[in-house]
Each structure stands twice: as C-alpha cells, then as structure tokens.
Amino acid sequence: MALGRAWSVAVTGIDGQVVEIEADIGGGLPGVKMVGLPDTALQESRDRVRAAVANSGAKWPDSKVVLALSPATLPKVGSVYDAGLACAVLNAANIVPLDLLEKTILLGELALDGRLRPVRGVLPAVLAARRHGWCKVVVPTATLSEAALVEDVDVYGADTLADLVRWLQGDGPLERPDEHRAPPRPVRGDLSEVVGQHEARRALEVAAAGAHHLMLTGPPGVGKTMLAQRLPGILPELTEAHALEVTAIHSVAGSLSPDRPLVTEPPFVAPHHTATVSALIGGGTGMAKPGAVSRAHRGILFLDEVAEMPVKTLEALRTPLEDGEVRVARRDGVARYPARFQLILAANPCPCAPARDADCICAPAARRRYLGRLSGPLLDRVDLRVRMQAVSTSALMGDTGESTEEVRARVENARAAAAERWAAHGWSTNAEVPGPALRQKFRLAPAALRPLERALRKGAITARGADRALRVAWSICDLEGAASPSELHVATALEFRDRGTA
Template sequence: MGAVACSMIVRGLTGHLREVVAEITPGLPSLTVTGPSEDQPHARIARVRAAVASCGWGWGWPQARVTLTISPPVGSGIEGMHDLALAVAVLAATAPATIPAPRLDGVVLLGELAPDGRLRPVRGILPAVLAARDHGRTLVIVPRESLAEAALVPVMTILGADHLGAVLAWLGGADHTLDVPAAVPAPPEFTGVDLSDVRGHYRARWALEVAAAGGHHLRLIGPPAAGLGALAQRLPGLLPRLTESESLEVRAIPSLAGTLPEGPLASITARPYVEVHHSSSARALLGSAASARPGALARAHLGVLHLESYPDLHQRTLDALRSPLDDGEVVVANRDNLLRLPCDTLAVLTSAECLCHAARDAACACPPAAKRRHRERLHRVLAERVDITIRDNPDDRGGFGEDSRETSAEVRRRVTAARTAAAARWREHGYTTNARVPSSLLRQHFPLSRTEAAPLEAALREGRITRHSADRTLAVAVTIADLRGADHPNTHDIVEALHLHGFGRP
C-alpha cells in the first residue's frame, strides 16, 4: 500500500514541489527514510509519529514496515514545513479507503505538527503558496494562524486547520471541517511620516526627490541636530506605490524571515524601510543560507536601506554591501545551501561631520588627526556606489511659520511620472531606473554637445570627478530632465547634477 502527499521546498522567493511517498509493507515494525538529512528519523519524525498517535482516528503509527521517500532530496531550510505532508502520506497509505488518493490530487500541505496533533504555523508560508501557484496547484492547506497570510495570493483556494484530525476529516470527505479566509478590507492610504513635517532642509529635500526618481544611492552628511535620520525615514513615502505583484514580493521576504505581522493582512502599497546600525555584521545584511533567513538587504527590497553612521561600518560589512547594491541581488551560500534573494533597494548613507558631534563646525573639539581620518572615510567609504552627496546645513533663519511645504504625495506624483518615463525609455533594454543603466548605454542614448559636456570636461580637468563619476553624474542629469518632463538633459541639468554629486568631496 502506498500514498503520495505534496509540500513545498522554499529557497529564497522560489520553490519546488516536494513529494512524500509512503509505502506500508508487512513485516516487523520499522521506518526507513530516503531524503535530505533534515528529514531523517530524529526529532522531526518522532514529533510526527506522536501527532499521528494523537489525531483521534483510532489508530496510531502503523505496526509494519514504513518506507518514506522524500524527493527532491534537498533541504528547505525551514523547520517543520513538511510535517503535515509526512503525517498525511503515512495515514493515507495505512487507510486508503478512508483517505482516497483522488482527494490528495493537486493538494499542497504546509505546516508543523505538535506532538499532540496541533498544526503550528511556520515561516515562509507566503513564498510557499506563491511557488505552489507557479507549479499549477490551486488548493493549499495551511495552519489556521497562517490563513490570512496565505490568502494574500490571488486565484488560489486556501484552507486552514488547527489540528491534524481536521485535515484528515476533510480528506475523508467532510468538507466543512476546515476554515476559509475571512474578508479583509483594503488598506488605508499610507499615514506614516510625511515630508511636510520637515522644515528647512531645502537642498536635502531636492536630493531625496532626485534620488527617488532615478533610484540613485545618496549620502547625507551634517551636524547631529540636522535630523538626517528623519529625512531618510521620509524617502519611502516619495517612491511610487507598489503594484500588486510587487506587494506580494515585498510581503514574501518578511514571511521567509518569520517577521510578517500577525493578525488580518491586506495587500500593501507602502515601501519597506530598513535601518542598519553601524555595528551590524555582514551576516545581518546578507542573511543565512543554512536557515534560509533573509538579511537587511533583502528585507529592504523595493524600498529604502538606511546605513546609519556609515563610516563606522566594519570592513567585512562594507565588502558584503558592494555587489548587492550594484546587482540588486543577494547571493549567500554555504557547503550545502544557496540562498538567492532580490535586493533592488535605494541606499541612504548618513553620518555626522565630526566625531565629537558638535552642533557647528566652529565648535568641533576633535583632534586634527582624528578629524582628518574621519573626513577621509566620509569621502572614501562606498563612494563609488553613491551618486548624490549632500552636506546638509538646515536653514534655521527662516521657515518656522512656513505654510507652503510640499507633502510626500505631491513629490511622489512627480517621482512617479519621472520613473514612468525612464521605464518606457529603457524597457527594451530591461532596466526601469536611470541608476541601473550601464554607462555605455547611457552615453549612447544621450550624446552631449560641446556646450552640454563643458561642465563635465571642466570638472574632469580640475580633478573634481573621475571618469566613473562623470558617467554617474550624467545619469543624475537624465533623472533631473525626467523630473521636468524633458527628453534630453541640458547644460543646467548637468551643472545641477554636478552640485548634487558634490564635486568629489563629502
């Protein structure tokens, strides 16, 4: 006698069907498991055996030879994902008349079993359901606590259970033993921090708008009282709202990390914001291949990554940042596992101008040598990844009673229009933002006249920028042209882009 139950292997945001084949043959009681080491008969199989004995169906683990074949033989890295499939396969092979094989066709079973038969939630439910949909499956059974999360995936039938016995009853033909997702109202318009809360900072506000429109990484440098962190927090509100598919992708990453909020869930349109302290390790940014847990870079996908006090980041952390910021993807591996996750994020680097955190440069008490080393790191750290640099000195002489400050929604409309124009321009080349376009393609598409190129040539001759910086400055100039609705950057756009670049100085 045999039976087959299906679960999902989740690796990053992709997944593969996992089949559990149970064979029951006469003979002395024994158990043989063929599959990845994480599914071998130790704590997991002992837990499943206890749950089978507690399911209330009048029989326990079969007193015969039990052979479990788990394929493909690769680990998922998520503890407990396949417990329900293991138990159902064994019980369906034990009592084929009670659980007919056609009832299992097309069904994906996800969840961890407690020894008393309760079905417990696991992380990664959302990417697992997305992967099941991509493999043509239409019905997934999940723990009741994960019902709202799984229901985010459209065109899928999602059922929830709190006990193995309820799942077995449904498989036996009792259609009303499992729960269905409750209706969830549409989320309200984003009501987080708004750009209109910020007074002054005119130059920094403009830099945020350009960075958001073109996808350019930027750094903000200023005194401790400048409120650079508050500016960084408002950048996600300037980015275009997420589409439905982007929203699912953004939700899937915290689901994989086990940090998706509990309770009723709805599709989200706001961008993620992840703040990284300067003491963070490289592993905290990249994630873990062994446990399939994403790090800060992946959690900031399609949103903003704020690197606070960036000159103080450890060298290993800086090395870990470079390729993902360039490629928009995190790849981390160990001997047995490979984790690949998207990280198309906008990085904001912030730092105080000096070590003593003086409010003004004239009040700085740093020793000259220490001050020089700090400013060298301000200029050098991740400089090749940054297109915009602003030394922010907020104007404290006016603006206290100002009523004409723009809201995030007003700026977002201009940013969305600029991004739409850029996406249309680069669609055939596979790019969506100006910051991702290779320099050769950018120069080919935007040949500059002698007059337009003059500011760049002058900056190159004077050593204020490098050839690489000149190419990145052209990308920023194209973004500025997109913001004003032009098809080609003019001389004024290039001069403004040079100012935003900072002429090679922090």
C-alpha cells in the same frame, strides 16, 4: 507492504521546488526512518507527526515506517513538511484516499495535539506550486490571507490535522480566504515637519524620483534622520509584481504582519550601526536567511551613524549595490535573495560633531579617519551627497516647507515618465539603466555633456561616477517635465556628487 504519497514545497531563498513525500509501511520492528537529506528540525518531525496523528483520532501503524522526500539530493529544511508527512502515512494506511491528495500541496507544522501551526515562506511556496502547475494548496489558517495573495490557485486553511483528514476524505469543508482588500497606507511623519534644509529636501526628491542612493552629512540635530524617515512617504506604492516579490522575502524572513499580509509600500529598513555582515547581507546556519539588504528590496536601506559601522560590514554592500541581489552560501546550499534597494547614509562630519565647524576639537587625522571608513569605491556608488548645516533662527520660526503629498505627486509623475521611457527595455527607474545604454542609445546632445567631459578630463569623477551622474540628470529632467536632460541638469547632477563629505 503499503505505499502512500503526498506533496509539499521546499523553499530555498525565495525560490521553491515541489517535494514528493513517500511513506512505506512494511515489515519490521515499529519505528520511523526518514531519508532525503532532512535537517535537524525535520528529523524531529518524526515524533511530532506520530503524536499528532495519534492525538487526532487516527492510528499510527504498528510496524516499520520509511519516509522518503524527493528529490533526494535537495536539502530539506524546517517543519513545513509535517502535514505532508502525516497525510502520506495515513494514505499508506488506507485512511486518506489519494483522490484529493494527489492534486494538493500541503504546508504546515504540526503540534503534538494535531494543530496546524504557521510556517515561514508560505507565499513563495504557493508561488512555486502555481509555477509547477498545482492548483490546490492547504496551509495553516493563520497564513491563509498570505497564501491567498497568489491568483489562479485554490487555497484552503486548516486548523487541525483532523480537519485536513476529513476534507481529504470528503467529509468536511476547509476554511476559504476572504476577499483581499488593500490595507490603508500607514501614517508617517510629514515632510513639512523638516525645518529648512532646502538643498537636502531637493536631493531627497531627486533620489525618490530615480531610486538613487543618497548620503547626508552634518552635525547632530539638523534633520538627517527625519529626512530619511520621510522618504517612504514620497515614494509611489509598489506595483503588484513588486509587492508580491517583496512580500515573499518578508515571508521567508518571518516579518510579515497578519494584519497586512501584502507589502504594498516600499519597505524601510534601518539596522543598528553595530550590525554584523550576516545581519546586513544574510546568513545563519543551515540555509541562509535574508538580511537587511534583502528585506529592503524595492525600498530603503537607511544606515544611520554610518561612520561608526565596521569597515568590513560597509564593504559588503558593494556587490549588492551593483548586482541587485545577494548569493549567500551556507551548509545546506546557496540562497539567492534579490536586493535592489535605495541606500541612504547619514553621518556626522567628525567624532565630536559640533554645531559649527569652527568649534571642532578633533585633530585633522581623526576627522580624516572618521569618514575614511567609507571607502572610495563605496562612495563612488552613492549618487547624491549633501552636507547639511545647522538651521538658522529665521528658518526655525519661518514658514513650513512643502508637504509629503505635494512632493509625492511630482515624484509619481517623474517615475511614470521614466517607466514609460524605459518600458521597452525592461527598466522601470533611472537608477536601473545601464551605463552603455545612457552613453550610446540614449546619448545626450554634445552641449549637455560638456560639464561631464570637463569633470572626466580633470579626474574629478570615474567612469562609473559619470554614468551615475547621467542617471541623476535624467531624474532631475523628469521632475521638471523636460524631454531630455540639458547642460544645467547634468551640471546639477555633478554638483550633488561633489558635496557632502568635505
């Protein structure tokens, strides 16, 4: 009887846990038995691994092989364990020594000819390995640039199982990552291309300064989608910590580009208006995959034609908007994904959507029912609402507005002021500040709060709406370089909540 070991990582959501892989070669009829809650893909790896070992020039044992993955109570999903399974068997057969193997995490799927294929979730797996004290990780060469984003870990890339075995035997090197260089910011449409719409442009700038949610309504062709698509251009780049967090989500989702392994700018996710709850929030069989709200983490979730979306899908947004994360339960466990995003909504005022309200042919009940899909609790979570009008001829032929670079400079200054103010409390944007902190520790002067008190007395806003108006007031204040919001700033924030859906 011989026993071999190797180590890999199980990724659940964007969290990882080190998995010990044991291989026992004992007496009995030839065959492979796997235990440790493997899913279907992992069960099938028995045949993949056996063929890969044989086609890599090594001999598979001619007796019974038992493979165990621990912790035994943790569901194991996917083919990421293939490389570890093969090396555990080879270690038990005295082909691979334990010297390097016991210090190394192995990740990768095996092809039948022994090639190492890329897998999803390499970045969170390497982050988990570092967190648990491991300092060496071997990944497929195709994911080497992604794994190299993690500091303080020696990352190696292997093309084939034969290369990996030779390295473990001390007979050959593995590929090392090149020095990482941040990719240039992609070229997007410029804000100066949007004609007119000064109020909407101002709302977009305020939303960018404080990471606030925004709703744009108006007839087709007035620039709602153009404005939303230009929002990423005026946002500052992600910090290093946020970039790794966002990249880990996209790694699990399988949407990382090999040319841009690190997501350095706020993501822009725009699902179709027929998207299901699972597509928006996350889902799938086995272990839940991240949905649009998680792929938009630290960026923008743009819902165009939002009034055409199913009510059930829209209402599913309420929890992630408040909590900043989603927890999706599926057969193989509960996946937790962060989902702190900016929600940008765009909708026509009614089904017929004429250029002028006077030309509308919809019945009053149809108009109410159209935007009525957006419930009061959902709209109450939207900080800024703007009703856009058709562009006049003079605006269409007039001078262009400010460019993206000019607006981004003001937004970056406003974000820096907010980050400095809230740094001691662990918040980075105005949208993250809790209501109690705004009302107590950072309470405004009585004169500045007068517009808010009048709105609350009239029942025009809820308590949650008042907190959101205060956050917007702080963002307007930061854009103007003031020390604290004035009565005008609070009144302007309230005006942005009153318009847009009438």
